[in-house]
Structure formats: structure tokens, C-alpha cells
Amino acid sequence: MTYLECKFNNFTASSREDLIKDALIATRESLQGEKLRSSVCTIVVVGVGEPFHILDQETVQQLIDTFEIVREEESAPAEPKPAADRDSATDQGSAAEQGGAENQGGSPMDI
Template sequence: MFRNQYDTDVTMWSPAGRLFQVEYAMEAVKQGSACVGLCSQNHVVLASVNKAASELSSHQRKVFRVADHAGVALAGLTADGRVLSRFLRNECINHSLVYEAPLPVSRLALRLADKAQVCTQRSWKRPYGVGFLVAGLDETGAHLYYNCPSGNYFEYQAFAIGSRSQVAKTFLERRFKGYKDYTPEQLIKDALSAIKETLQGEKLTSSNCTVAIIGQKADGTIEPFELIDAKKIQETIDSMEAAEAAPTEPSSMQEEGRGSDAAPMDI
């Protein structure tokens, strides 16, 4: 991916005002396995594609717990993702010890963005080649953030990153307006449907995807961040496939036309 003399240093700007090293890091995110995040009023669901480097190896984890009230999904260089997820975990622990309260999700996303942005200002560093979907729950409700290797971060109702994520975004854009009122089960089904869109014909099973959820119960207590069991994921996938295979009922006009023996009208 070497272009010219302007991509040898992260602090070297091209005449067009571009930092090629940062662009390379963002390209690494686009080449990673797809990840999807959906947010309702009280719940957030993260889903990722599990892909192994070879048939003889296991897949690398893409979804990590940060605290009881927060978790992340990543696309890009998994080694960078593990380092940053450990950083987020330490930030949550330190804040809890000092203030005896969980770290707000917006503050968590901000600290991750600050750490990533420093790497675009130091010549002896390189940008982290990983993008994060930060999901969490605090006093203001459920939140979903996307953190970019450039140091930018944005809050979304639903978002997808990674390889072939555009088709997942298109799917989410058609339905995101109703996510505020979705139940956890509906969020999980839409997350799996979005992941299925990125597989390009490959069959969706519980072995090639990971789903995690965090939320708030009706009494106000937090449901800790947890990975959903593979058996439950497979049951959800089977129910989705059964619903798709079910025959659609004919319309009333078709039924009337089929049952009518009247002669055609003259025009």
C-alpha cells in the first residue's frame, strides 16, 4: 500500500492535507470482520462475524466485556483491539474506585478517542488500526458509539463496521427509526439479519457469529454485559429461517378473484 514519500511518517502531511498513515489504519478497519451494533431505549446489542485465519485455527474474539455496564466490538487489527479494550477496562475500574460510580459511556468513548488521537500527533507512534463499537448503559439510558482510528467518535442508533458493512448499514437504515421501542429479542433478530447480509450467501450459524447484550430491567437494575449462549443464538436463527420459509397468505383480492364465477364485465 506504499504510495509516496508522504506515508512514511504519521505526522507528515501531504500537499493535499492528508495523513496517509491514518488512512491506512482506517482501511484496516474496512478489511476486518463485520460488526453490528443496535440500540433501543434500554438495551444495546453487539454482533460480530467469527472468521478464522485457516480451517485449522479458531477465530479471534471480536466482542469484549469492559465493565458490567459497557462492552465493545471491534473490527481491524485484533492485537490493537485487545490493548485498547484493556485500557478501557482499567479506566472503568479506576473511575469506580475513585468515584464509587460507573464511568459514563460518553466519557468512556471520549477517553478512547483521546488515546487514539494522540497516535496521530507523535512521530514515534502509529495509529491504532482498529475501529470500536462502544455499547453501554448509564443514567441517561443506553448508548452506542463508533470510535475511529483518527480519534473521531460518533453516537449512533445503529451502525456497522468492517468488511462488507455497507450492506448491513443499508439494512439498518430501513429499520432504525423503530429501534427505540424494540424488545431485546427483536434487537437480536435484527442484529443477526444484518450480520447475515454481510456473509454473501454463506449460511448463518451460531458458530460464525457472536452476539452480546446489555440492558436495563423494568425495576431499573442493570443487566450486566454478557455474551449470548450459542444454543440460544441457533434457536433464534432457526426461528428466523422458519419465518422466512413460511408461505405468505394470499391477498383478499386474489381470494375474491379465485372464488368468483361471475362473467367479465363489458367495457
């Protein structure tokens, strides 16, 4: 599933800032190795009781910088798993790989 599909159910309870963060993270993930910068990204906000407005590039870049820090923290090495957990994760991975071969060519929504 895509990032936004995974987060969709939480949108109604999300704050404005969380929605902007989710949009930026989804955009960043779609860039295929390119770095997300405010010069290539525009954020427009509109909502109930909030008129249409465009965030300035400095604000957008500050938001992007904040989320890049989050990304670095998320990619930090995790604690090693106990041997029992590693073995079951390996077994599940093998099963997923076998099932994945049957589903090649299908979109995530088709699986």
C-alpha cells in the same frame, strides 16, 4: 438502504428480542450466500440495568433457526397481483431502472 437503516427509527421502541432478531437478520443478509450459524456468530447483550453477557451458542442457534423459518415464510410465493397493479409496478420498475443507470457507482446514502 440497508436493513438496519430501514429499521433504525423503530429501535427505541423495540424489545430486546426484536433488537437481537434485527441484528441477526442484518448479519445474515451480509453473508452473501453463506448460511448463518452460531459457530460463526456471537451475540453480546448489554444495556441499562442489564450487565454485559454473552449468549451461549445453543441459544444463538435457536434464535437463528427461528429467524430462518421467518425467512422461508417471507420468500414464499405471494398472491398474484391484479393486472392493473402489475402494469403500474412494471412502469415504476422501468423508471427506477432508468434512474439507476444514472446513479451507478454511488452508494445508497448518496442517492
